[in-house]
Every structure is written in C-alpha cells, then in structure tokens.
Amino acid sequence: MTAPRFQRILLKLSGEVLMGQGQFGIDPATCDRVAAEVKEATETGLEVCMVVGGGNIFRGLAGAAQGFDRASADYMGMLATVMNALAMQNALEKVGVQTRVQSAIPMASVCEPYVRRRAERHMEKGRVVIFAAGTGLPFFTTDTTAALRAAEMNCDALFKGTSVDGVYDADPKKVASATRYDTLSYDRVLADNLKVMDASAVALCRDNHIPIVVFNIREGGNLAAVLRGEGTSTIVQTQA
Numbered sequence: 208m209t210a211p212r213f214q215r216i217l218l219k220l221s222g223e224v225l226m227g228q229g230q231f232g233i234d235p236a237t238c239d240r241v242a243a244e245v246k247e248a249t250e251t252g253l254e255v256c257m258v259v260g261g262g263n264i265f266r267g268l269a270g271a272a273q274g275f276d277r278a279s280a281d282y283m284g285m286l287a288t289v290m291n292a293l294a295m296q297n298a299l300e301k302v303g304v305q306t307r308v309q310s311a312i313p314m315a316s317v318c319e320p321y322v323r324r325r326a327e328r329h330m331e332k333g334r335v336v337i338f339a340a341g342t343g344l345p346f347f348t349t350d351t352t353a354a355l356r357a358a359e360m361n362c363d364a365l366f367k368g369t370s371v372d373g374v375y376d377a378d379p380k381k382v383a384s385a386t387r388y389d390t391l392s393y394d395r396v397l398a399d400n401l402k403v404m405d406a407s408a409v410a411l412c413r414d415n416h417i418p419i420v421v422f423n424i425r426e427g428g429n430l431a432a433v434l435r436g437e438g439t440s441t442i443v444q445t446q447a
C-alpha cells in the first residue's frame with residue numbers, strides 16, 4: 208500500500224457489516240477480513256482508532272418499538288457495541304495488531320474506561336484504540352460517537368465503513384434509481400435530510416472540519432482503495 212494521505216483516521220464500522228452473510232450477530236470470518244485490512248492500513252504508518260456500531264445485535268429504537276423503555280433499550284444497544292469491540296479486538300490481535308478497547312461505560316474487568324489522554328498515548332504507540340459503548344449516553348448513536356471521538360482524537364478524517372458505497376440522493380436500499388454523490392457538503396446532507404449518517408454526527412464533523420468518507424466495507428480491499436483516494440466512496444466536506 209502507498210503512503211497514506213492522512214496521518215490519523217477514525218474508522219466507524221457498522222455493526223450490520225459484522226453479520227457477514229448472516230442475519231444477526233457476529234461473523235468471525237468478517238471480523239478477520241476487516242482486521243486484515245486495518246492491519247494493512249496501519250502498516251503504512253497510518254494511526255487508526257475505531258468505533259463499532261451495534262446494529263447486528265441490538266438497536267435502541269427497534270427495542271423501544273417492541274415495548275422496551277427507550278433509555279434501557281439504548282443501554283442494551285451500547286452493550287452490544289462492547290461485544291463487537293471485543294470481537295474486533297480479538298481479530299486484530301490474532302493478526303498481530305496491538306489494540307486497546309476503551310468503553311464509555313466503565314466495566315473494569317472487561318476493558319479500559321474511556322480516558323482521552325490515555326487513548327492518545329495508545330495511538331502514539333501505534334495501538335489501534337477501539338471505542339466501545341458509544342457515548343455512554345442514551346438517545347445517541349455510534350455515528351455521533353464516531354464524530355465526537357474523531358474530534359477528540361484530532362483525526363484527519365472519519366471513514367464510515369458501511370454496507371452502501373456512498374451517500375445517495377435517497378436511500379439506495381429503498382429507491383433503485385437513487386444516484387450516488389462523489390462529494391457533497393455537510394450542509395447539503397443536512398438540508399436534504401440524507402440519512403446515511405445522523406444529523407448530529409454530520410454537524411459535529413462540519414463544525415470541526417473533519418471530512419467524512421462513506422464507503423462500502425463489505426467489499427474486500429476497499430479500505431485500502433479509499434485511503435489511496437481510489438475506489439468508490441462519497442466525501443462529505445466543506446465545498447469551495
């Protein structure tokens with residue numbers, strides 16, 4: 208892989224992607240494949256931290272729709288992200304990548320608590336830090352967590368690895384004729400209510416000048432390609 212365009216990135220990994228071909232839960236082969244791609248990226252000298260979603264296990268909104276109290280359901284969703292973080296930690300360490308999981312909900316016997324300065328030190332030492340349990344607060348999402356941690360860790364970009372290859376003018380899973388953007392502004396995403404990422408995450412990135420790169424991480428080799436500025440993706444940034 209050639210030299211990276213960025214020094215430090217935050218990779219947001221959709222929980223849904225970790226299901227692989229399944230309908231629920233964690234597919235170890237998918238974790239291994241993503242881990243190999245993250246390893247390849249770190250070998251270029253790129254510093255990587257990660258936020259993992261929980262949609263493959265539990266989403267608070269879906270739980271609330273089934274009758275759970277919303278805040279309790281959101282805590283369940285946050286705990287789901289801890290499982291995914293541990294799965295990715297395991298996969299990364301199997302291929303020799305040093306990692307630390309830091310949880311926004313302290314759970315001392317499972318992983319470190321989130322401490323920004325400590326996370327910073329881990330990254331300086333070349334470790335991949337995986338931020339678990341979202342923000343630790345209900346009514347938020349892991350997209351917002353990703354934007355928040357990207358700002359806190361002074362990341363050059365937020366890479367959203369998901370199951371679509373960019374931002375479309377409508378949800379491509381619902382509208383077959385939807386058209387993908389190569390680039391667009393934060394304000395356009397917000398004004399057109401494009402749902403690939405929630406509005407608070409987009410606004411946080413806009414206010415902190417963090418470009419968002421949305422790409423399909425289900426496709427092998429795509430992380431390396433988008434890091435090189437190739438492959439298919441959408442870049443959300445301030446437009447000239």
Ligand SMILES: Nc1ncnc2c1ncn2[C@@H]1O[C@H](COP(=O)(O)OP(=O)(O)OP(=O)(O)O)[C@@H](O)[C@H]1O
Pocket residue numbers: 220221222223224259260261262263266348350368369370371373374375376377378379380401402403404
């Ligand atoms: N305008 C749009 N452009 C692209 N994707 C869109 C758009 N509107 C809605 N989506 C949907 O957004 C989803 C991307 O979010 P993703 O599945 O990564 O969810 P998440 O909440 O970030 O992660 P998780 O899977 O952990 O819940 C895609 O599945 C896609 O169908």
Ligand SMILES: O=c1ccn([C@@H]2O[C@H](COP(=O)(O)O)[C@@H](O)[C@H]2O)c(=O)[nH]1
Pocket residue numbers: 222259260261262265266267268280281282283284285286287288340341342343344345346347348349350352
């Ligand atoms: O800060 C946060 C982050 C997440 N949640 C809950 O976790 C699930 C899973 O996260 P996704 O972003 O949907 O993958 C989410 O649905 C929320 O219920 C949270 O409450 N606070």
